[in-house]
Structures are given as C-alpha cells and as structure tokens.
Amino acid sequence: MKYQSRFSRIFFPEKCDRCGRIIPLAHSFCPHCEENIRVISDSFCESCGYEKTDCFCESEFNPKLPHIAAVYMYCGDIRERIHAMKFRGRPSFASSFASDMAKRVRQVYPDVAFDGVCFTPMTKSAEKERGYNQSRLLAKSLAHKLGVPLNDCLVKIKQTDKQHSLTGQERKQNLKGSFSVRTPAEAQGKVLLLCDDIKTTGATLNECTEALLSAGAKDVYCICIALADYHGGKE
Ligand SMILES: [Zn+2]
Ligand SMILES: [Zn+2]
Numbered sequence: 056m057k058y059q060s061r062f063s064r065i066f067f068p069e070k071c072d073r074c075g076r077i078i079p080l081a082h083s084f085c086p087h088c089e090e091n092i093r094v095i096s097d098s099f100c101e102s103c104g105y106e107k108t109d110c111f112c113e114s115e116f117n118p119k120l121p122h123i124a125a126v127y128m129y130c131g132d133i134r135e136r137i138h139a140m141k142f143r144g145r146p147s148f149a150s151s152f153a154s155d156m157a158k159r160v161r162q163v164y165p166d167v168a169f170d171g172v173c174f175t176p177m178t179k180s181a182e183k184e185r186g187y188n189q190s191r192l193l194a195k196s197l198a199h200k201l202g203v204p205l206n207d208c209l210v211k212i213k214q215t216d217k218q219h220s221l222t223g224q225e226r227k228q229n230l231k232g233s234f235s236v237r238t239p240a241e242a243q244g245k246v247l248l249l250c251d252d253i254k255t256t257g258a259t260l261n262e263c264t265e266a267l268l269s270a271g272a273k274d275v276y277c278i279c280i281a282l283a284d285y286h287g288g289k290e
Pocket of ligand 2: 100101102103104110
C-alpha cells in the first residue's frame with residue numbers, strides 16, 4: 056500500500072462493504088465478516104461453482120452447467136442476509152449483493168460480451184404473495200452495474216412443489232418443463248447472464264439454462280450470490 060493511501064486510511068478509515076464496521080489496514084473485510092463469511096476462491100470448478108477441492112460434478116444429483124460462478128458459500132452472515140432479503144421484506148439488500156456479483160462477473164468472465172441479464176422467474180401467484188421476486192431485483196441491479204440490458208424473457212409455466220422439501224432427484228423431476236421463454240426472439244443468438252440468489256442442487260439454473268438454449272441462445276453463463284453446502288441430501 057502506498058504511503059499516501061495508508062496515511063489517508065488512518066484519518067478516513069475504510070468501512071466494510073458488508074456491515075459498515077471499520078476495516079483494518081491491508082484487509083478487505085472487517086474481522087467480524089472475515090470470520091463469518093466464506094468467499095469462494097478463484098480456483099473453482101466452472102461446472103458446479105464449488106472450489107476445486109469440493110467439486111462434486113461426479114455426484115448423480117449435480118447437473119453440469121455450461122458456466123457457473125458464485126461469490127460466497129451459503130452460511131453465516133450471508134445466509135442471514137439472503138434470508139432477510141427473501142423472507143423478511145429487506146429487498147434493499149439486493150443492491151449490495153448485486154455489487155458483489157458484478158465484481159465476480161468481471162473477474163471470472165472478463166472477455167464475455169453479454170447481450171442481457173436474465174433471472175430465474177417465479178409464478179405470478181408466488182411473486183404476488185411475496186410482493187417481489189428477489190432474483191428480478193438482483194438481475195435488475197446487476198444489469199445496471201454491468202451496463203447490460205435486463206432480459207425478462209424467462210417464464211415459469213408450471214406451479215411446482217417447494218424445492219427445499221425435496222431431495223436432489225425429486226427436485227429435478229419437480230422442475231422438468233416448468234420454465235419457458237416468452238418469445239424465442241428474446242433469446243435467439245444471444246449470450247446471456249442468468250442470475251439467481253442461491254444454488255442448491257442447480258436444478259433450477261439447469262432448467263432455465265436449457266429453456267434459454269433450446270430457444271436459440273448462443274451461450275448461458277450463471278451467477279449466484281451463494282452456493283449451499285449441498286451433498287445429495289436435503290438442504
Ligand atoms: Zn463487516
Ligand atoms: Zn465441479
């Protein structure tokens with residue numbers, strides 16, 4: 056660190072992106088967050104998103120995605136904040152998560168020119184019940200930060216059972232054929248970034264990716280806030 060920036064940080068200490076606490080010199084998060092947040096390292100598997108040492112592409116539950124990256128493991132403070140965003144009426148957290156995702160996208164997909172940012176849709180009735188779709192909020196903010204248009208082409212056409220009560224195999228079955236594209240022209244020939252909050256088995260991202268590719272998308276890259284520590288059983 057240069058003398059001047061060290062000097063200015065003594066008088067104007069940097070604040071932690073996550074919680075607003077002061078960050079010690081030469082750290083990126085405050086000590087509290089460093090202990091409670093697991094950031095996924097650069098050495099990760101592009102088909103499942105986990106760090107290479109935890110890759111479980113060989114598991115029968117894991118659909119291999121063309122490209123997947125995530126920022127965090129779903130635990131500690133991140134789990135709390137995602138819950139607050141989804142279930143406790145704190146959609147404003149989406150913007151800060153979208154900043155993390157934008158940073159990650161620039162870092163892991165530096166040479167990809169995206170034509171649009173898509174998101175995993177909810178059925179109309181589910182969205183009405185919650186009041187918002189957190190994936191849409193994330194995608195909107197992410198699109199803005201990356202300077203790429205929001206692409207609202209995916210639709211959920213089938214009401215499905217709640218995924219979190221099902222096992223890996225059941226999740227896949229439950230979601231089969233439940234997503235589609237409004238009009239194929241919205242996906243045709245495009246390179247799309249598909250965003251979601253959490254990847255558990257990857258079944259939702261996989262179904263959405265397939266819907267986009269079969270509508271003629273050129274390529275689909277997935278980005279999530281966090282990966283659940285999922286090993287074939289229930290969450
Ligand atoms: Zn912090
Ligand atoms: Zn893998």
